Amino acid sequence: MSQATLRVQKISGHAGSIPGEDTQRQYTVAKLVDTTTCIGCKACEVACVEWNDMPFSPTTFDNTYQTMPETRWNYWNLILFNEYEREDGSLMWLMRKNQCMHCADPGCLVACPADGAIVQYTNGIVDFQQDKCIGCGYCISGCPFNIPKFNKETKRVYKCTLCADRVSEGLEPACIKACPTGCLHFGSKEDMVVLAKQRAKQLKDNYNFPNAGVYDPKGVGGTGVIYVLHDATQPELYGGLPSNPTIPLAVKLWKGPLKWLGNIAMVGGLIGLFVHYLRFGPKDRDEAPPPQGARP
Amino acid sequence: MSHLDQVLPHGRVLRYSFGERLTHWAAAFSYIYLLLTGLAIWSPWCFWIAAVLGGGQTSRALHPWIGLTFFLAVMRMYSMWSPEMRMTAVDKQWWRSLHHYIQNEDDKMPPAGRYNAGQKALFWSFFYGAILLLLTGIVLWIPESIPWNLRWLRLVSVFLHPVAALATIANFLIHIYMSVFAERGAFGSVIRGDVSLEFAKRHHPGWYEEIVGGSRSAPRK
Numbered sequence: 001m002s003q004a005t006l007r008v009q010k011i012s013g014h015a016g017s018i019p020g021e022d023t024q025r026q027y028t029v030a031k032l033v034d035t036t037t038c039i040g041c042k043a044c045e046v047a048c049v050e051w052n053d054m055p056f057s058p059t060t061f062d063n064t065y066q067t068m069p070e071t072r073w074n075y076w077n078l079i080l081f082n083e084y085e086r087e088d089g090s091l092m093w094l095m096r097k098n099q100c101m102h103c104a105d106p107g108c109l110v111a112c113p114a115d116g117a118i119v120q121y122t123n124g125i126v127d128f129q130q131d132k133c134i135g136c137g138y139c140i141s142g143c144p145f146n147i148p149k150f151n152k153e154t155k156r157v158y159k160c161t162l163c164a165d166r167v168s169e170g171l172e173p174a175c176i177k178a179c180p181t182g183c184l185h186f187g188s189k190e191d192m193v194v195l196a197k198q199r200a201k202q203l204k205d206n207y208n209f210p211n212a213g214v215y216d217p218k219g220v221g222g223t224g225v226i227y228v229l230h231d232a233t234q235p236e237l238y239g240g241l242p243s244n245p246t247i248p249l250a251v252k253l254w255k256g257p258l259k260w261l262g263n264i265a266m267v268g269g270l271i272g273l274f275v276h277y278l279r280f281g282p283k284d285r286d287e288a289p290p291p292q293g294a295r296p
Numbered sequence: 297m298s299h300l301d302q303v304l305p306h307g308r309v310l311r312y313s314f315g316e317r318l319t320h321w322a323a324a325f326s327y328i329y330l331l332l333t334g335l336a337i338w339s340p341w342c343f344w345i346a347a348v349l350g351g352g353q354t355s356r357a358l359h360p361w362i363g364l365t366f367f368l369a370v371m372r373m374y375s376m377w378s379p380e381m382r383m384t385a386v387d388k389q390w391w392r393s394l395h396h397y398i399q400n401e402d403d404k405m406p407p408a409g410r411y412n413a414g415q416k417a418l419f420w421s422f423f424y425g426a427i428l429l430l431l432t433g434i435v436l437w438i439p440e441s442i443p444w445n446l447r448w449l450r451l452v453s454v455f456l457h458p459v460a461a462l463a464t465i466a467n468f469l470i471h472i473y474m475s476v477f478a479e480r481g482a483f484g485s486v487i488r489g490d491v492s493l494e495f496a497k498r499h500h501p502g503w504y505e506e507i508v509g510g511s512r513s514a515p516r517k
Contacts, residue, residue, distance in 0.1 A: 015341045114352050141447070277473070284481075
């Protein structure tokens with residue numbers, strides 16, 4: 001949805017300059033999700049559905065504490081659950097709040113061909129503009145986190161907006177407001193990283209989690225959602241969080257070298273054929289011209 | 297059917313039957329639509345084409361269906377023409393003499409049949425291109441239905457669909473150039489079906505021999 005008070009720094013499928021770029025600076029915002037204090041209550045899921053005015057979505061019970069297998073076009077925020085057995089035989093219930101990661105280098109935006117259908121605001125929020133979406137689904141292929149979801153009725157793609165409408169009015173996202181344990185925090189990316197590192201240090205020093213750490217993957221330029229994990233060396237345990245997410249190579253090749261080579265080949269080919277005609281002309285130019293009224 | 301059926305009055309000769317012409321234009325119009333809407337999605341600098349053609353959503357919705365039309369037209373071409381498109385010894389010589397062909401020194405070329413080696417290459421590039429474009433295009437048609445653990449299918453398609461398209465575009469440009477500009481009479485032949493005997497003799501001497509010299513097997517009408 002369009003946010004008049006937010007300026008844009010990146011636009012998908014856009015030729016030329018970005019209107020209003022660098023006219024205003026803002027803090028890059030971030031959510032901090034401390035998986036070590038999440039109790040899996042789903043208050044954030046409900047708050048998300050409620051604030052974004054989504055219809056009721058049927059749930060799937062699969063003998064776990066997870067609402068459904070993955071996020072949906074109208075269910076943007078999902079606590080992923082994993083029962084993990086440690087080496088000493090003890091069990092851990094790992095809960096991870098899954099939603100759009102708001103990458104600094106967003107694969108969805110890079111892959112999108114529709115002008116302005118995906119924008120990144122100067123505060124780092126990546127937002128889909130459904131009125132400009134053409135429903136091609138390239139964002140689905142560009143995302144390393146399986147976040148954009150297609151609606152077959154509207155033929156548009158939807159995902160978490162990081163409550164851009166609330167943030168632009170100085171409010172925290174709905175999920176953050178609903179969290180009862182304080183495992184969710186919202187603020188500037190800088191502050192959130194400091195807070196996350198403090199918590200990770202606490203886990204290492206006082207709680208016997210030597211591998212505790214912060215998840216802020218560099219492969220996508222860092223993310224607008226960062227996690228504190230008990231074991232940052234195995235992010236896959238947390239509902240398949242990729243250890244080194246990047247924009248897929250195929251998308252990078254397609255939008256990079258292939259585009260340049262293709263454009264040079266197409267324009268060069270047109271010029272080459274035109275110059276050939278100027279130099280050599282038609283193949284029968286040495287023959288007598290056809291009589292008047294002859295068919296071509 | 298006798299090859300003499302192809303010889304028309306006033307020094308004309310039938311080159312393309314009604315069925316061949318219809319198939320050609322089914323493929324041609326669908327390809328041009330696919331090229332334009334494809335270019336719109338290929339580059340932001342061409343996205344205005346989608347606006348002209350009814351908007352990005354319309355282009356995205358119609359591109360796959362027109363793509364199916366194009367694929368069926370190319371498969372019809374395959375059933376009509378594939379026996380004539382096999383490479384022969386003359387074609388190998390033709391490729392070796394390509395520099396003469398480019399410089400319009402047609403008298404130094406080996407005698408091409410109904411299709412010269414370049415036209416055969418065009419045919420096969422469109423045949424294999426259409427298959428690759430269809431396979432990758434189906435994936436890109438319904439990316440939301442490809443499960444996450446099969447996402448490599450999407451990524452392969454994202455890359456190979458434009459690669460295959462670019463390969464056909466190169467051949468398409470040469471095809472337009474040859475038929476509209478370089479060989480006067482070729483464009484009319486795929487609309488009205490006939491060419492002059494001079495055209496047949498100059499560009500397809502092997503085919504001319506078959507029709508007028510009257511020996512070997514009769515070419516398809």
